[in-house]
Amino acid sequence: xxxxxxxxSPPEALQGFIDYxxxxxxxxxxxxxxxxxxxxxxxxxxxxxxxxxxxxxxxCDTDIGYISYADPSFPGCGFP
Numbered sequence: 001x002x003x004x005x006x007x008x009s010p011p012e013a014l015q016g017f018i019d020y021x022x023x024x025x026x027x028x029x030x031x032x033x034x035x036x037x038x039x040x041x042x043x044x045x046x047x048x049x050x051x052x053x054x055x056x057x058x059x060c061d062t063d064i065g066y067i068s069y070a071d072p073s074f075p076g077c078g079f080p
Contacts, residue, residue: 002068002079003054004047009064014046017064021049025056029077036077047072048079055080 005014021027029036030045050065051072060067073079 002070002072003050003060003065004068004072005043005050006064006066009043009046011042013064014042017061018042018045018049021053025049025052027052036079051079 018027018030022030027049028034030048031037036044036048046064050061054060054065071079
């Protein structure tokens, strides 16, 4: 299972979570030049960051995300 962005989450909350997650974990995949940088949207980057934290700590921030049983990975970009 994966932790991904909830539709309708405020962009500022998503960006805040990205900043938090990338301060603690390796977010190189969603940084420019990384395999998951495109699409370059706060929603897509937040999904990666949410899942990175979820896989590392077991915590899914349900204020902005939810547990999904569908793999959000796509060609060239594997989610944690």
